[in-house]
Amino acid sequence: xxxxxxxxxxxPADLLPPAEPVQLLDDEGTLHEVDGYPLDLKDSDFRDxxxxxxxARRVDKQAINLQxxxxxxxxxxxxGQEAAQIGGAYALDQQDWVFPSYREMGAALVxxxxxxxxxxxxxxxxxxxxxxxEHHFGLLSIPIGTQALHAAGFAMAAKLDGxxxxxxxxxxxxxxxxxxxxxxxxxAAVYEAACVFFVQNNxxxxxxxxxxxxxxxxxxxxxxxxxxxxxxxxxxxxxATYAVSRKAVxxxxxxxxxxxxxxxxxxxxxxxxxxxxxxxxxPAELEQWKRRDPIARFExxxxxxxxxxxxxRAEIDEEAQAYAKRMRExxxxxxxxxxxxxxxxxxxxxxxxxAEQRALxxxxxxxxxxx
Amino acid sequence: MxxxxxIKDALNEALRQAMExxxxxxxxxxxxxxxxxxxxxxxxxxxxxxxxxxxxxxLLGQFGRDRVMDTPIAETGFVGASIGMAIAGMRPVPEIxxxxxxxxxxxxxxxxxxxxxxxxxxxxxxxxxxxxxxxxGFRAAGEHSxxxxxxxxxxxxxxxxxxxxxxxxxGLLLAAIQDSDPVIFMEHKRLYMxxxxxxxxxxxxxxxxxxxxxxxxxxxxxxxxxxxxxxLEAATELEQQGISCEVIDPRSYSPLDTDTxxxxxxxxxxxxxxxxxxxxxxxxxxxxxxxxxxxFHDLRGPVRMVTGTHSPVPFSPPLEDLYVPDVPRIVDAVRxxxxxxxxxxxxxxxxx
Numbered sequence: 133x134x135x136x137x138x139x140x141x142x143x144p145a146d147l148l149p150p151a152e153p154v155q156l157l158d159d160e161g162t163l164h165e166v167d168g169y170p171l172d173l174k175d176s177d178f179r180d181x182x183x184x185x186x187x188a189r190r191v192d193k194q195a196i197n198l199q200x201x202x203x204x205x206x207x208x209x210x211x212g213q214e215a216a217q218i219g220g221a222y223a224l225d226q227q228d229w230v231f232p233s234y235r236e237m238g239a240a241l242v243x244x245x246x247x248x249x250x251x252x253x254x255x256x257x258x259x260x261x262x263x264x265x266e267h268h269f270g271l272l273s274i275p276i277g278t279q280a281l282h283a284a285g286f287a288m289a290a291k292l293d294g295x296x297x298x299x300x301x302x303x304x305x306x307x308x309x310x311x312x313x314x315x316x317x318x319x320a321a322v323y324e325a326a327c328v329f330f331v332q333n334n335x336x337x338x339x340x341x342x343x344x345x346x347x348x349x350x351x352x353x354x355x356x357x358x359x360x361x362x363x364x365x366x367x368x369x370x371x372a373t374y375a376v377s378r379k380a381v382x383x384x385x386x387x388x389x390x391x392x393x394x395x396x397x398x399x400x401x402x403x404x405x406x407x408x409x410x411x412x413x414x415p416a417e418l419e420q421w422k423r424r425d426p427i428a429r430f431e432x433x434x435x436x437x438x439x440x441x442x443x444x445r446a447e448i449d450e451e452a453q454a455y456a457k458r459m460r461e462x463x464x465x466x467x468x469x470x471x472x473x474x475x476x477x478x479x480x481x482x483x484x485x486x487a488e489q490r491a492l493x494x495x496x497x498x499x500x501x502x503x
Numbered sequence: 504m505x506x507x508x509x510i511k512d513a514l515n516e517a518l519r520q521a522m523e524x525x526x527x528x529x530x531x532x533x534x535x536x537x538x539x540x541x542x543x544x545x546x547x548x549x550x551x552x553x554x555x556x557x558x559x560x561x562l563l564g565q566f567g568r569d570r571v572m573d574t575p576i577a578e579t580g581f582v583g584a585s586i587g588m589a590i591a592g593m594r595p596v597p598e599i600x601x602x603x604x605x606x607x608x609x610x611x612x613x614x615x616x617x618x619x620x621x622x623x624x625x626x627x628x629x630x631x632x633x634x635x636x637x638x639x640g641f642r643a644a645g646e647h648s649x650x651x652x653x654x655x656x657x658x659x660x661x662x663x664x665x666x667x668x669x670x671x672x673x674g675l676l677l678a679a680i681q682d683s684d685p686v687i688f689m690e691h692k693r694l695y696m697x698x699x700x701x702x703x704x705x706x707x708x709x710x711x712x713x714x715x716x717x718x719x720x721x722x723x724x725x726x727x728x729x730x731x732x733x734x735l736e737a738a739t740e741l742e743q744q745g746i747s748c749e750v751i752d753p754r755s756y757s758p759l760d761t762d763t764x765x766x767x768x769x770x771x772x773x774x775x776x777x778x779x780x781x782x783x784x785x786x787x788x789x790x791x792x793x794x795x796x797x798x799f800h801d802l803r804g805p806v807r808m809v810t811g812t813h814s815p816v817p818f819s820p821p822l823e824d825l826y827v828p829d830v831p832r833i834v835d836a837v838r839x840x841x842x843x844x845x846x847x848x849x850x851x852x853x854x855x
Contacts, residue, residue, distance in 0.1 A: 231587075253622075258624050259621065259622045259623065259624050260622065260623060260624070261624060263626050264590075264623060264626060264627055265626065265627075270590070271619070271622055271623055271627075275610060275614050275615075278583065278610060278611065278614065278615060280583075281579070281580065281583025281584055281586070281587060281611065282583060282584075282586050282587035282590060282615070283587060284583070284584050284587060285583060285584030285585060285586060285587020285588040285589075285590075285591070285595075286587040286588065286590060286591045287587075288584060288587070288588060289587065289588040289591035289592070289593045290591060292529065292569055292570075292593070293591075311579055311607075312579055312583060312610075312611075315575075315577045315579050315580030315583065316580070316583065316584075318575055318577065318580065319574070319575065319577070319580050319581070319584050322574075322575055323572075476624075476625065477620050477621045477623075477624055477625040478620070478621055478659050478660050479620070479660065479662075479684050480620070480628060480682075480683035480684055481683075483711055483757075483758030484711070484758065484761075484762070485758060485759070485761060
């Protein structure tokens with residue numbers, strides 16, 4: 133006779149997200165304690181979180197400017213999502229890995245990745261010039277949600293290896309409609325892999341609103357279907373995104389398996405520099421979210437705690453300018469490289485036929501001149 | 504003393520030896536362990552199956568559930584997860600039960616496995632070997648009988664291998680697993696029980712080397728996987744008619760050993776390609792184009808392709824038998840290119 137018990141010793145109610153998103157800092161920047169989400173942060177951590185958010189905004193602005201100046205082919209802005217992605221990445225250890233989507237420049241900064249190196253991907257000069265093994269930060273993945281499976285597989289491998297590292301995969305609300313994140317969450321759950329799926333719900337998949345994407349009560353509710361907890365937090369509150377991620381990451385590291393975090397936020401810019409958001413959303417909506425700016429809110433809190441003075445502001449500002457300058461130096465008119473690079477890195481050892489193609493291309497270049 | 508094994512057992516031995524040599528080699532797929540999910544309840548059933556063709560049989564018992572994993576039914580899932588494992592430094596060997604199911608994992612193969620080395624500028628490798636099962640003639644209908652060699656051969660960054668003998672099966676699989684790049688390793692379901700000599704010790708065959716399985720002078724026949732055997736039968740029959748055929752098994756479709764193929768065509772002056780796939784954009788057209796571009800002046804007759812039809816593989820047994828190229832069709836194709844070549848030569852001789 134078949135077993136009619138629930139397969140896992142789990143009460144689905146324990147997996148459900150809270151009725152309201154977890155919020156530690158209210159819209160006015162006042163800190164509230166929330167049961168189950170203790171803050172383990174020191175003053176230096178508060179400052180660091182602020183620093184990363186300001187740097188991310190400056191890096192983002194510089195990238196948009198580089199695109200407008202024709203230096204980048206395209207760029208996907210993170211404006212408004214600084215708290216969501218930085219709070220998540222800040223909960224990780226050095227040994228942990230991140231598999232990001234294309235919008236994660238903020239998470240890249242937390243992992244110590246030089247933003248200029250990553251931007252080569254958007255210039256097309258060389259693909260992504262950062263070393264994933266140095267920073268434990270994967271490629272900004274362009275296809276939607278596919279990196280979630282790489283994160284799940286990486287976490288499965290880490291478990292087989294006896295490692296207690298945690299893998300965080302970022303993707304957006306739109307990606308939750310794709311099959312890959314679904315299969316990734318199912319695999320991570322079945323193999324009890326230490327993987328945290330971090331969804332930045334920024335309300336739109338290009339122009340399509342979340343209401344056209346899913347009929348689930350929230351994205352976090354989907355976790356129940358995989359037998360993992362669904363967490364939901366105010367994505368514009370960096371202390372909430374950090375505290376929720378801390379809980380999910382600690383749980384995964386302790387062998388408790390994967391979980392899904394939904395950070396409710398808003399993309400203040402276009403999807404990428406290639407679209408015009410005024411055609412699909414209202415100024416009133418934008419205005420409403422502008423008042424919920426994650427950096428302004430955190431500033432109010434830091435000021436009330438006496439953690440933000442002019443000297444610190446000036447220090448960060450200087451660092452932000454230095455970052456922007458470095459990006460310009462890295463990207464501005466960066467050469468497009470030798471055409472022979474077309475044949476580099478397709479295979480570890482190029483097949484014999486590549487010699488013929490290489491010679492053909494060289495002959496054409498010799499006859500018709502280089503591009 | 505020579506030891507005879509079936510292709511199925513040669514592949515099983517290759518997997519076992521690869522796993523013994525390297526702890527990072529893990530197998531995953533649907534039903535490859537066979538009952539692994541129930542082994543607490545039925546220890547005797549845990550290792551019962553080893554997939555529909557039994558290739559992975561017995562490996563669970565030797566290597567345990569951490570290295571022989573029955574996965575949820577999700578090709579995207581286990582191919583994508585394998586890519587993640589490969590980035591982490593492992594050598595996963597996922598099995599797609601039938602190549603026909605590969606469609607659901609295509610994005611992970613096309614846009615990730617094949618491109619990650621390139622996109623990362625050489626800083627990441629995906630040493631993954633996707634084993635899968637090809638071929639018609641199994642009364643398995645159109646969704647379980649395709650070959651699809653050319654879909655993968657088309658994609659830069661993937662390697663594609665398809666053995667036709669037990670010796671090649673073992674040597675190529677061991678080479679594929681050791682390779683730094685993603686390899687699609689195609690096993691023909693009608694060849695699993697084919698027997699042949701297989702040395703016990705591990706050995707590798709370099710990917711991208713063709714095998715001249717029969718030497719001859721009058722015509723070059725390229726056989727694609729199972730069609731190597733059909734071509735050999737045709738060659739035996741043609742020998743009795745005084746026609747000497749050279750039969751070549753490319754073994755690896757990407758990279759393709761064009762030197763061996765072209766050298767033979769230049770010598771014989773005639774080419775017949777036998778491929779059970781659909782004719783358009785296939786290995787048959789690819790190899791024909793290779794001859795047209797690089798051996799045009801050496802050809803003394805038209806290139807002939809003997810292929811399946813451009814229609815799904817039929818479920819009807821008599822129609823399926825018609826679909827798969829057979830000996831008479833190959834014999835006709837060989838005679839036709841030789842006849843045409845002779846007529847052409849006579850026409851030239853008579854100044855017409």
